[in-house]
Amino acid sequence: MAAKDSVKKAEEKKGLNKYFRGVKSEFKKVVWPTKKQVLNYSVIVIVASIIFALLFSVYDKLIIFLLQKFIYR
Structure with missing residues (x-):
């Protein structure tokens, strides 16, 4: 059970990092x-x-x- 929670949190963190990298790259184009x-x-x-x-x-x-x-x- 704990392993599933840690995997889920790691996936969320990766998704969040990817989102903010995308935001940063878009702001450079403005x-x-x-x-x-x-x-x-x-x-x-x-x-x-x-x-x-x-x-x-x-x-x-x-x-x-x-x-x-x-x-x-």
Whole structure:
């Protein structure tokens, strides 16, 4: 019984080692962005978020105005 458990644990360890070796080799293939690219993309996302927030705010104010004007007289 104990022999089966130790064999099973050894097989699990081999499988886990193989998995992490595969992960490590895949990470070596990744092309990471430069600091300048990360900064540029971050600025684009922040500016786009602000623009959309302002647009949604204007649309919300417009809808509230129209509802008050025509429906809730």
